[in-house]
Amino acid sequence: MKEILTAKPGDKLYLLGNEAAVRGALENRISVASTYPGTPSSEIGDVFYEIAGEAGVYFEFSTNEKVALEVAASAAVSGLRSFVWMKHVGLNVAADSFMSLAYTGVRAGMIVLTADDPSMFSSQNEQDNRWYARLGNVPLIEPSNPQEMKDLMGYAFEVSEKFGLPVLMRTTTRVSHMRGVVDMGSVNVGSKIGHFVSDPTTLVPLPANAYKAHKRVVEKLQAVQEFANKSEWNRVIDKGGNLGIIASGPTYNYAMDIVKENNLKVKILKLTLTYPFPEGLVLDFLKSIDSVLIAEEVDPIMEKEVYSLLGKYGVNKKVYGKLDGTLPMVYEYSPDILKNALSKAIGVKLPGKALLSTDLTLPARPPVFCPGCPHRGMYDAVEKVVKELCIDAVFPSDIGCYTLGYMPPFHKADYLLSMGSSIGTGSGLSKFSGKRVISFIGDSTFFHAGIPALINAVHNNDTMTVMILDNRITAMTGGQPNPGMAMEGKKEISIEAIVRAIGVNFLTTVNPYNIKASHEAIKEALSTEGVSVVISRQPCVLIVPKKKVTFMVDPQKCTGCKICINEIACPAMFVREDGKVVVDEMLCNGCGVCVQLCPEKAIIVRR
Amino acid sequence: MKTYSIYIAGVGGQGVVKTSMVLGKACVKKGVNIVMSEIHGMSQRGGSVPAEIKIGDALNPVIENGGTDLLISFEPAEALRAINKCSNQTIAIINKSPIIPFTVSLGISQYLNPEEYISELKSKLKKVVVLDAESIAKESGNILSLNMVMLGASAAVTDFPVGKEYLIEAMKESLPEKAIEANLKAFESGYELSHKEL
Ligand SMILES: Cc1ncc(C[n+]2csc(CCOP(=O)(O)OP(=O)(O)O)c2C)c(N)n1
Ligand code: SF4
Numbered sequence A: 001m002k003e004i005l006t007a008k009p010g011d012k013l014y015l016l017g018n019e020a021a022v023r024g025a026l027e028n029r030i031s032v033a034s035t036y037p038g039t040p041s042s043e044i045g046d047v048f049y050e051i052a053g054e055a056g057v058y059f060e061f062s063t064n065e066k067v068a069l070e071v072a073a074s075a076a077v078s079g080l081r082s083f084v085w086m087k088h089v090g091l092n093v094a095a096d097s098f099m100s101l102a103y104t105g106v107r108a109g110m111i112v113l114t115a116d117d118p119s120m121f122s123s124q125n126e127q128d129n130r131w132y133a134r135l136g137n138v139p140l141i142e143p144s145n146p147q148e149m150k151d152l153m154g155y156a157f158e159v160s161e162k163f164g165l166p167v168l169m170r171t172t173t174r175v176s177h178m179r180g181v182v183d184m185g186s187v188n189v190g191s192k193i194g195h196f197v198s199d200p201t202t203l204v205p206l207p208a209n210a211y212k213a214h215k216r217v218v219e220k221l222q223a224v225q226e227f228a229n230k231s232e233w234n235r236v237i238d239k240g241g242n243l244g245i246i247a248s249g250p251t252y253n254y255a256m257d258i259v260k261e262n263n264l265k266v267k268i269l270k271l272t273l274t275y276p277f278p279e280g281l282v283l284d285f286l287k288s289i290d291s292v293l294i295a296e297e298v299d300p301i302m303e304k305e306v307y308s309l310l311g312k313y314g315v316n317k318k319v320y321g322k323l324d325g326t327l328p329m330v331y332e333y334s335p336d337i338l339k340n341a342l343s344k345a346i347g348v349k350l351p352g353k354a355l356l357s358t359d360l361t362l363p364a365r366p367p368v369f370c371p372g373c374p375h376r377g378m379y380d381a382v383e384k385v386v387k388e389l390c391i392d393a394v395f396p397s398d399i400g401c402y403t404l405g406y407m408p409p410f411h412k413a414d415y416l417l418s419m420g421s422s423i424g425t426g427s428g429l430s431k432f433s434g435k436r437v438i439s440f441i442g443d444s445t446f447f448h449a450g451i452p453a454l455i456n457a458v459h460n461n462d463t464m465t466v467m468i469l470d471n472r473i474t475a476m477t478g479g480q481p482n483p484g485m486a487m488e489g490k491k492e493i494s495i496e497a498i499v500r501a502i503g504v505n506f507l508t509t510v511n512p513y514n515i516k517a518s519h520e521a522i523k524e525a526l527s528t529e530g531v532s533v534v535i536s537r538q539p540c541v542l543i544v545p546k547k548k549v550t551f552m553v554d555p556q557k558c559t560g561c562k563i564c565i566n567e568i569a570c571p572a573m574f575v576r577e578d579g580k581v582v583v584d585e586m587l588c589n590g591c592g593v594c595v596q597l598c599p600e601k602a603i604i605v606r607r
Numbered sequence B: 001m002k003t004y005s006i007y008i009a010g011v012g013g014q015g016v017v018k019t020s021m022v023l024g025k026a027c028v029k030k031g032v033n034i035v036m037s038e039i040h041g042m043s044q045r046g047g048s049v050p051a052e053i054k055i056g057d058a059l060n061p062v063i064e065n066g067g068t069d070l071l072i073s074f075e076p077a078e079a080l081r082a083i084n085k086c087s088n089q090t091i092a093i094i095n096k097s098p099i100i101p102f103t104v105s106l107g108i109s110q111y112l113n114p115e116e117y118i119s120e121l122k123s124k125l126k127k128v129v130v131l132d133a134e135s136i137a138k139e140s141g142n143i144l145s146l147n148m149v150m151l152g153a154s155a156a157v158t159d160f161p162v163g164k165e166y167l168i169e170a171m172k173e174s175l176p177e178k179a180i181e182a183n184l185k186a187f188e189s190g191y192e193l194s195h196k197e198l
Helices: A017-026 A042-055 A065-077 A088-104 A130-136 A146-163 A207-230 A250-261 A279-287 A301-312 A335-346 A374-388 A401-406 A421-432 A443-459 A495-502 A515-526 A563-568 A593-597 B016-030 B076-081 B114-124 B133-140 B143-155 B164-174 B177-197
Strands: A012-016 A032-035 A058-061 A082-087 A110-116 A167-172 A178-183 A235-238 A243-247 A266-270 A273-275 A291-295 A318-320 A436-442 A464-470 A506-510 A531-537 A551-553 A573-575 A581-583 A603-605 B004-011 B034-038 B048-055 B070-073 B091-095 B127-131
Touching (some): A012 A017, A012 A146, A012 B016, A017 A167, A032 A042, A032 A065, A065 A082, A065 A088, A082 A088, A088 A110, A088 A130, A088 A207, A110 A146, A130 A273, A250 A266, A250 A291, A250 A335, A291 A335, A318 A335, A374 A464, A374 A531, A374 A563, A374 A593, A421 A464, A436 A443, A443 A464, A443 A531, A464 A515, A495 A506, A495 A531, A506 A515, A515 A531, A515 A593, A563 A573, A563 A593, A593 A603, B004 B076, B016 B048, B016 B143, B016 B164, B070 B143, B076 B091, B076 B114, B091 B114, B091 B143, B127 B143, B127 B177, B133 B143, B133 B177, B143 B177, B164 B177
Parallel strands (some): A032 A058, A082 A110, A243 A266, A291 A318, B004 B070, B070 B091, B091 B127
Antiparallel strands (some): A012 A178, A235 A266, A551 A581, A573 A581, B004 B048, B034 B048
């Protein structure tokens, strides 16, 4: 990772798109970088976390995306170049401040990167954040590969400064998580100390000021549109013929490869600065062809721009895309999907390979709690107590590794909307569902968006139990720090102190590796009127991987009842051919939860 | 240069991404272009981890159906899961030891005899090399060198676009110093075994 900072101009590195973006920032006078982690953008933060100190860049993992955006914006109005990034849904959290950014403007380059996730490899929805450029009145840039992710950082800063607007950069999983060979330029980092000049009529959008600002923004966008028409990043690759393709982001790569492989005569318009939509350029392009295929993921945004252009100028061309059913309305594209669409547009079936398939049953391999994961014991304990007390419970869940409590054998997730929603929906469900509410939320998620909802529940005298699964890290996204952790130069925030200050009726902290103590804690919480909170505290095995002991099953004692496996589904435990259970020494992390479950006391320390 | 497509299949924790990193570095050294697509996220917690790689002039790393030249699978069921990316021209290098997912232990899904998965592939692909990479790694002195056994075995495939010398150089740069000896041994053993079979 260090190489991303230390590589010399002219060097070539094999980088992820996300890593290349960091280098791009370092080569273009970045001063301030901030984020809240989220796949597929997380590696940008992981790299900055490693190198920011040495590079002389200010970097922080903020409490949530809104705060991260505000930190970056404050740098931009102090004359420092700033960069903030997040996963697509993170921009929903940051949206309130994002929507004012164009109105107030920026005084130095500011890039807001959104990493969209077509096909939802690790997300709760497939929203297309190109809409946010339109909603927030900011220019939009879409890279296609790691080299472009690096090179476009400098370009985006220039556009941002030229027009005094922040720039939205949209990547997708296939670009952020694509690796490629990237050429290095020279590192040139900005100063960390800026200079803020007070100008309230511009920077404070009181209604009277916002009224003027909106007009200013629209004028700026008209100027950006002229600029986009001539941008060197929006260009035509002319291979002849009467069919055109308009492509942005990863679909450009698919289109180019298919055209080359099949020697097709088509004209490709690669759009990179895609909003404001470069009408002049696109209109000229449309006039040079008979029909056009629009290759974009996820929503038909450029496609509708094209229809509107054709209508506006009374030009008639055939448009292939999502709206005529040539391409699907959902999910990411693939080379095969695009090849089919091109076949339709040219009227000739492009050759493909014979498809292979199998009739054999393959095992399902969904993600699972790591061996030794602290979440496992707590879910098991809740299950047992709920059964014992015959409670008709509902389980609002939240986003993190602990969402895997959804999986068998736990089935402890009934409702989930977004980060922090377990407490907000829990507050509502406690009144409307007719059930006893037990909400699950992680430490990072609690800081991110759980606190206002907990205040709401206490204020409204709701009766619910909140399980705060504090594994001392933001695990799901790869193990980033959060405000609850002790770190050099930072102040550790106590979850207990926050919860107590909000005034809950019951609070206790328990080690989830201790099943008996966990039972007691949950029982007490469930018999409390009002809001009760159980903090389950034990570090994620990713941060304390050193195992002191591992366990094994004494085959003499094991009766093959499978209570251990059926209750906690630890991936280090397997059933042997004779029906007895074995523990894999390599995989076992020594948490000892299974030991406490075995009725035969057959699970013992491995010597 | 003709594009060479490699599909690496495995399970979280087996070192799929690390393998592709070594391969990438070797390509940079040789001066050939490489692109790869990896899927992170939920895959870290014991899920399937696929990586798609193209070496040559391709811009896009995602392999079309049937487009794989070389399938490298760290696990038998994961190899068969990639069948739609393969054709009767595909060569496969497969580690024979299964990793049984928790869904099988819970009885809600089924893992057939791994031999069945392998013979299914043998009947459909051009050539399948099966290795006991786990034992080879152990013999080499480090169980974690399993991925380098697989890389070594792949390097013995005739069309493999990067030579051993580049791969070894890349390994020396990418792996922790104290692990290099075992990994080089693992790599060589994988190479020899697969070379004999191919
Ligand atoms: C608004 C938003 N930002 C970021 C994410 C990405 N994300 C998914 S899980 C998670 C971390 C959760 O951490 P924590 O609550 O501590 O649970 P753990 O994974 O450690 O169990 C994040 C940041 C998201 N889904 N939504
Ligand atoms: S990474 Fe940590 S929190 Fe996530 S499943 Fe593994 S042990 Fe549990």
